Amino acid sequence: MTTRIWTAALAVIGDEILSGRTQDKNVAQIAAWLNVQGIRLAEVRIVPDKTDAIVEAVNILRARNDYLFTTGGIGPTHDDITVDAIAAALGVGVEYHPKALAVLERYYTDRGGLTDARKRMARVPEGSDLIENRMSGAPGIRLGNxxxxxGVPHITAGMLDALTGTLEGGLPVLSRTIGCWVPESEVADLLGAVERAHEGVAIGSYPFFRDGRVGANFVVRATDAALLDACIAELTERLEADGxxxxxxxI
Amino acid sequence: MTTRIWTAALAVIGDEILSGRTQDKNVAQIAAWLNVQGIRLAEVRIVPDKTDAIVEAVNILRARNDYLFTTGGIGPTHDDITVDAIAAALGVGVEYHPKALAVLERYYTDRGGLTDARKRMARVPEGSDLIENRMSGAPGIRLGNxxxxxGVPHITAGMLDALTGTLEGGLPVLSRTIGCWVPESEVADLLGAVERAHEGVAIGSYPFFRDGRVGANFVVRATDAALLDACIAELTERLEADGxxxxxxxI
Structure with missing residues (x-):
């Protein structure tokens, strides 16, 4: 059975990630969410708050993936340039979205009113739709793919929640994990052989050091549950036969 | 004063990051380390364990930055393809590095001996030097820039430690932070104006929600300490004048 694989890319926009000040949480969060939608995160780029860098990343990533997600740079301050940069990438103008203005007007009624700076958060590339923000005021934006x-992870989480089930995807990638207290180098050949024997699965080996001992987890991924189970069974059997x-x- | 800016890129190699299974720690760690070396992390790409993807990222990133770092994919298992992919990107062969073999031989003497799988970790692109691994056996690799x-963060940390002070860089980027319990949107214009008044500084605004209140930290970055202090002073003064x-x- 051949199944179409749906892919997404992610552009993380923000000097604070590249300076090391802020630990990104969105890559892992969006990757895990995409898996459940049957979409594979194929590549990520982290770019600074610079128009040229954003334009370059957006144009290549949107062209070669089914979907492109971006995080960061949609707040009210001078360093929030994502909307303008994406509009530039697409060659479209920027407009105020009436529904976004209404949402912000309502949100800021008891919070000091809708200032000019706050109005910036209603600016969208021409022709955009909104993504509901369940956590705070300013919505996300959808335009084509x-x-x-x-950028703030719990706000991103609320936006992902609003999108759940609305994107076309393929079969979700399933995974199962087993572990051994063993240096991965001792079972490397065995892992490679089991992967080659099961077309359509990928086996990842993730070593760690914990409590003064070395171990490794082996993660088997496939879209077919029966294939996944068969691969886990053979891998377990061969590891046990190896003592x-x-x-x-x-672990 | 015009100062040459030294830049680095980072390619994070690994399906485990793109699947969401593993939270990357190397971007923040390498970014912070580079700052101290006077080198700016200009861009990051996270790519899967696939030769084509690695080759593409390596060739563009090494060409347009002073340095390229990669993390991940240098272990002993079948999914560790970084060395072969980088050799392919550079159009060179792969060879066993005699010193790496000696290091591994010694490291594995009391750990079951140097098997063929473990020997894989002594393979380097032709012409490479080694980066000392202070945490475990297999060394890192340096070839040109x-x-x-x-990939394992504490091993990466040991390799960075071994490289400290050996890379040519420029002036370190200095930063100072102040915070207010204020929605960033209320001071957005003020931030922009202060940044424009101080050429050579960048002000980042990082909002958060904590204990039921909204606040923001303002991070000022510059390579010139006097300029940085002047900018922080004016920003503080104008925020206080604003109540x-x-x-x-x-915070």
Missing amino acids: IFIMA RIVIADG | IFIMA RIVIADG
Whole structure:
């Protein structure tokens, strides 16, 4: 069975990530959410708050993936340039979205009113729709296959929640994990052989050091549940035949 | 005064990051380390364990930055393809590095010996030097302006430590932070005006929600300490004139 694979890219926009000041949380959060939608996160770029860098990333990533998500740079301050940069990438203008203005007007009624700076958050590339923001005022933006999201992770989470089930995807990628207290180098050949014997699965090996001991988790990924189970069964059997103690669901 | 700006790019290699299974820690760690070396992290790409994707990222990033760092994919298992992919990107062969073999031989003497899988970790693109691994066996690799590092963050940290002070850089980017319990949208114009009044500084605004209140930290960055201090002083003064309570060193 051949199944179309749906892919997404993510552009993380923000000097604060590149300076090391802020630990990104959106890559992992969006990746996990996409898996459930049957969409694979194929590539990520982290770019500074600079128009040229954003334009370059947006234009290549949107062209070669089914979807492009961006995070960051949609607030009210001078360093929030994502909307203008994406409009420039698409060659369209920027307009105030009437519904976004209404949402912000309502949100700021008891919070000091809708100032000019706050109005900036209602600016969208021409022709955009909104993504509901369930956590605070300013909405996200959808234009074609581009989804423009907040940078603050819990606001992003609310926007993802609003999008759940609305994007066309393929079969979700399923995964199962087993672990051994073993240096991965001792079972490297075995892992490669089991992967080659099961077309359509990928086995990742993730070593760690914990409590003074080395171990590794082996993550098997596939879209077909029966194939996944068969691969896990063979991998477990071969590890045990090799004298290893296999810990179900990983360490 | 015009100062040459030194830039680095980072390619994070690994399906485990793109699947959301593993939270990347290397972007923030390498960014912070580079700042101290006087090198700016200009861009990051996260790519899967696929040769084509690695080759594309490596060739563009090494060409347009002073340095390229990579993390991940240098272990002993079948999914560790970074060395081969980078050799392919550069159009060179792969060879065993004699010193790496000696290091691994010694490291594995009491750990079951140097198997073929483990020997894989001594493979380098032709002409490479090694980066000392202070945490475990397999070394990192340096070839020209490319630094090939481990994916496991504490091993990467040890490799960075070994490189400290060895890379040519410019003036370190200095930063100072102040904070206010204020929605950033209320001071957006003020921030923009202060930034425009101080050429050579960048002001980032980072809002947050904590204990049921909204606040923001304002991070001022510059390579010139006097300019940085002057900007912080004016920003503080104008925020206080605007009736805000400014918290030194941020919230």
